[in-house]
Amino acid sequence: MLILQKIFMTDNHDIKKLLDEINYFHEVTNRISEKKPLDILLNEIMESCKELMTAEASSLLMYDEVENILWFEIATGEKGKEVKKVKCNMGEGIAGWVAENRTPLLIDDCYNDYRFNKEFDMKSRFRTHTMICAPMIHKDKLIGVIQVINKKTEPVFSDRDFNLFNLLASQCAIAIDNARLIEVQVRQEALNRELKTASAIQKNLLPDKLPDFKDIEVYATIIPAKQVGGDFYNVYKLNDNQTLVIVTDVSGKSISASLIVSTICSAIITYFKLKNDNFELNEFVDCLNKVLIDSTTSDKFATAWFGLISHNDKKLKSINAGHNAIFHFKRNGELTELKEGGLFLGITEMEYKEETLSLSKDDLIYFYTDGVTEAMNSAQELYTDERAIKLIRNNFSSEPKIIIDRLISDIKSFAGDAEQSDDITCGIIKVL
Helix, strand or coil, X not given: CHHHHHHHHCCCCCHHHHHHHHHHHHHHHHHHCCCCCHHHHHHHHHHHHHHHCCEEEEEEEEEECCCCEEEEEEEECCCHHHHCCCEEECCCHHHHHHHHHCCCEEECCHHHCCCCCXXXXXXXXXXXXXXXXXXXXXXXXXXXXXXXXXXXXXXXXXXXXXXXXXXXXXXXXXXXXXXXXXXXXXXXXXXXXXXXXXXXXXXXXXXXCCCCCCCEEEEEEEECCCCCCCEEEEEEECCCCEEEEEEEEECCCHHHXXXXXXXXXXXXXXXXXXXXXXCCHHHHHHHHHHHHHHHCCCCCCEEEEEEEEECCXXXXXXXXXXXXXXXXXXXXXXXXXXXXXXXCECCCXXXXXXXXXXXXXCCEEEEECHHHHCCECCCCCECCHHHHHHHHHHCCCCCHHHHHHHHHHHHHHHHCXXXXXXXXXXXXXXXX
């Protein structure tokens, strides 16, 4: 109210005209306070400023806090578009001075003001005579600068115009800051919806139920660190004699990793359809590696373990593509690490080596991703392979599901309140 009182006291023009301007001011402030996209709001602010001040042109410069510069978000008037993308350093020109000093200016003759930068006029072929330039500040934060140029009905802007424009600048700062917050909220809500959809799609890629076998029992689980992740596992019953177990861990997290998981799943399904009657493990891994090389960027890759079980002769062929060592537990306490294979998938073409081992009754094959061993507690200590191995040995005679459930429970107990930093995937194959 104090500013409005000053507006009334500083000029003796026709009261009706003044009241019309005040009413229009309230109309403008109400309009810019409505929820709307930022780009629409900025256009509306500029048009409203020009009309309210009966100015030839108006400009709005947004403050970039990161680079500490101003840049023309938009400019209106006959030549406005030509200065739309011009950057302005803090302290440079009238707008830069106003932003740096956070002080409004009323200038009757810009060409006689040392702060005025004639470069903008030269670029736009527009002649600036008089100007009001005001900082937009909200909660002591600089939002930007607005200015109106050349009064249409008078040679210069009046003190009443100056006071009214400063009040409008404060309202614009609030409206822009609110619009930014709304846009962030809208983008976050949209992202959450996309992540929810992506999460549902990724869950569909995982098996609802693993196949049943007479000679082996398999159980596995995955606990994503985020809504979507880069871990994947599955058990494929290729035919009556062959079963393929796969676990992969894509570099990175969230959406980019989940996209690569989808690519891996698509490649696997396609290969099975083409080679369902003649499966060769080496050829399969080589094909999957080439697909990832062609479909991902150089900084994206996947570690993986492939275990092909031959039920007739109780053999396991193993290829480890840059993955954590897979552990083979025997009843007599013997522990073997399956490491043979090659580099990560998606890095370079190479010949992957396979190793073969014989399976005996009660043998356990433990497969997992590094989210298990690298699970961290509040003291930044790692869970480690050694702790997982000890737990499995202590529960060696239990069913695979019981072993995995106890492993997950132990990981959670170890981590405590610490945030889960990576996807956790683990599984057990038990020979019956």
